[in-house]
Amino acid sequence: MLRRIIFHIDVNSAFLSWTAVKRVQEGLPDIREVPSVVSGDPSDRRSIITAASIPAKKLGIKTAEPVSMALRKCPSLVIVRGDWEWYRRCSEGFIGICRSYSPVLQQFSIDECFLDMSFRCAGEDPVAVATRLKDEIHSRLGFTVNVGIGSNKLLAKMASDFEKPDKVHTLWLDEVPLKMWPLGVRDLLWVGKKTEERLVSSGIKTIGELAHLGMDSLTGLVGRKFAWQLHENANGRDDSPVETEVPEAKSCSAERTFPEDLSDPKDIDKALFKVACIVAHRIRKDGFRASTVSMFIKYKDFTVAQKQCRTHQPTDVTAVILGEARRMLSEVWDGATPIRQVGIGVSKLTHEKTEQMSLFEDPRMEYYREWDRRYDEQRSDASETTGTRKDANPTGPKG
């Protein structure tokens, strides 16, 4: 019986490190050594921090906080824009090196992966192998990673989150009481803000306390299914395999947040049109058709109104998706309340090619399909270096 050995490799402040590597290559100062962040458009008052350097984090600057807020904490903060095409290339290089250590690799996001090292590490010290992997990535690609080692994915992932950067940590099952139980519940995977609030208000502050909580009490707090998972994970148990297959996308969406809240229906419709084009283009590119369309708007106070509907048949036609979205918008919006964000999503995706040509099909459909063909041509001409929103998504299909 092979001892199960899983690595979790996590790029330290990925987008910031990757930007730094590029700038160093161009002879610019290393932004990893000063308070710096990667963000969206810095002139947009609504953009947020995508990644922060360690000196920035020491000043209290956190990922996902507004740039304006970070600037108040550090007026001399260096702000750089993301370069998604470059990130994609860095990710490929990083994944490639990891794969050379074991073919049983699961890419978890653009900057994280799991490796099943049970076979590769048999008879060898896992820490030595992990250190070699980490150093090889650093010397060949110029950025650092953390490697977490454990007997399952959960423990490996928890371990890679220990002290950073450029470190290897183990978290074997027998180390759980010492290394994991003293941590706050929020540090456990799947415990977010809401679950933390619920647990802490019941006196459960640490992962150890969670591990020893009776299932009945936990079920009362978070529901049966989630309670079971939390209980297992708090005790260091996780039997999920390292999935080498890239799962098919189940949904696709695009949204746009306005620099200022908008209330003119013409402006809203313009944005709706743009996001419909993006979503429809993406599913066509991947050969999908969608049977469900959803539309959502977000108001100033962040409340969301959304609607979804089934289409008559699976579709990838922009005009059909837009038509459904427009109809649903008119059902949820009064046409006057200012809107912060609009978005469109599609789901129930299939690769079905056989589209039934209804006798009653809208005669304009052929025109719409031609329009889409031209749109797709243009998008592919525009080359991916401009960075589509898909590239901006670290967890999107195919990373």
Next chain:
DNA sequence: TCTGGGGTCCTAGGACCC
């Protein structure tokens, strides 16, 4: 201080069928 963009999974309630 004022909050992006893109995903996954789960739950609850209603409609409908047998």
Next chain:
DNA sequence: TCTGGGGTCCTAGGACCC
């Protein structure tokens, strides 16, 4: 005439991840 219970599909909403 009045009644049960189970299964499935759909929509809405919430929580989590990076």
